Amino acid sequence: MMTETKSKSEVSFMRKLVIPMIAGGLAGFAVSFGIIFYMDGAFGSDASISREIAAIVGGLYLVIAIGVGVGAASPALGEKYLNTDDAEEILEMRTVLMNSAAAMTLWGVALIVLALAAPAGPIPVMMALVSAIVLFVAGSWLAWRSHKASDELFAAVNIEASMWAYVGTVLIGGSWMVGAHLQLVPALAPIDWLTLFYVVALAASFIASGRRGMLKIK
Amino acid sequence: MGFGSLENRLKHHREGRGWSQGELARRLGVSRQTINAVETDKYDPSLPLALRMSKLFGVSVPDLFIDDWEPEE
Numbered sequence: 001m002m003t004e005t006k007s008k009s010e011v012s013f014m015r016k017l018v019i020p021m022i023a024g025g026l027a028g029f030a031v032s033f034g035i036i037f038y039m040d041g042a043f044g045s046d047a048s049i050s051r052e053i054a055a056i057v058g059g060l061y062l063v064i065a066i067g068v069g070v071g072a073a074s075p076a077l078g079e080k081y082l083n084t085d086d087a088e089e090i091l092e093m094r095t096v097l098m099n100s101a102a103a104m105t106l107w108g109v110a111l112i113v114l115a116l117a118a119p120a121g122p123i124p125v126m127m128a129l130v131s132a133i134v135l136f137v138a139g140s141w142l143a144w145r146s147h148k149a150s151d152e153l154f155a156a157v158n159i160e161a162s163m164w165a166y167v168g169t170v171l172i173g174g175s176w177m178v179g180a181h182l183q184l185v186p187a188l189a190p191i192d193w194l195t196l197f198y199v200v201a202l203a204a205s206f207i208a209s210g211r212r213g214m215l216k217i218k
Numbered sequence: 219m220g221f222g223s224l225e226n227r228l229k230h231h232r233e234g235r236g237w238s239q240g241e242l243a244r245r246l247g248v249s250r251q252t253i254n255a256v257e258t259d260k261y262d263p264s265l266p267l268a269l270r271m272s273k274l275f276g277v278s279v280p281d282l283f284i285d286d287w288e289p290e291e
Contacts, residue, residue: 085240089250092243152264153252213260214251 020081024063031059039115042122054195055115061108061198069101083218096154099146106139111198114191157208164204165197172196225284229257231275246270 035055043051071078072094075087084090090097110132115121117128147158173188173196180187188196209215232242232253239253246253248267255261262283263271272279 085250089240093249151248151252152267153249153255153261156261211260212251212255213258214255 020067023081024067027063027067028060031063032056035059035112042116043120048120048189050189050191050195051115051120054191055112057195057198058108058111058115061104061111061202064202065101065104065108068097069105072097072101083215085218095149096146099142099149103139103142103146106135106142107198110135110139111194114194153212157205157212157214160211161201161204161208164207165201168200168204169197172200224262225259226256227282227284228253228271231277231282232257235275242274245274 036052039052039055068082071082072090075090075094078084078090079087082090084093113123113128113131113135117123118125121128123131147155150158173193176185176188179185206215232239237245239250239257243250243253246267252261252263252267256263268279268283272282275282
């Protein structure tokens with residue numbers, strides 16, 4: 001009995017943590033490598049670390065969104081790597097997961113578009129502006145749909161994540177700006193601020209979920 | 219004065235009925251994650267959900283959720 005329990009937890013650990021981490025790491029590496037390779041070519045000497053980091057973070061959103069979206073679209077596949085009891089649980093949360101994955105996709109693309117925008121990048125300014133606004137608004141609408149479809153625990157996690165995101169942004173961005181004001185560090189570029197919002201929002205989601213025990217491997 | 223998570227006897231009552239977390243979640247109209255978070259004291263349910271739980275198990279809310287606080291004399 002003990003051996004069965006142990007082997008089941010080891011299988012869960014492998015399937016729900018190790019394999020997704022390796023797959024996510026490889027996908028993230030491939031996306032990052034592709035983005036840097038493309039940007040170094042497209043921008044030439046105008047390529048900046050800030051733009052590359054922004055595009056990589058946008059790519060990270062895409063990788064996560066694709067993982068969640070594929071798992072939600074195919075629960076039989078999703079139960080192998082999403083942190084759920086079984087495929088039925090994914091079906092129960094499908095609306096939340098699909099809307100959330102779609103929102104992350106649009107937000108990820110928006111950041112990539114802005115990272116590739118003129119004057120340094122190949123996407124014209126007006127096209128980047130209109131695209132970013134449409135993608136942000138549509139993504140926010142999908143996120144709102146996901147929030148409305150959530151039960152009270154997920155709604156509480158969303159609200160708590162917003163609080164952590166605010167605290168994180170004020171602490172990290174504020175501290176950096178204090179340093180910049182005192183000319184101890186360079187000021188953040190506008191694209192750095194956008195990247196910071198994305199990173200902090202993602203980290204805040206993990207913190208809020210973890211505090212509710214939702215990251216415990218099933 | 220702090221408000222930590224309440225201890226609760228939800229798991230005790232659920233297992234007494236022979237229900238899985240999924241079954242209880244279905245009956246209450248919430249996610250399994252919510253049931254799991256309540257049972258492990260990671261989340262205090264809203265008052266409407268606590269009332270539903272008490273109705274479902276036929277016990278009072280204070281029998282489900284234990285609070286040691288006492289009013290001052």
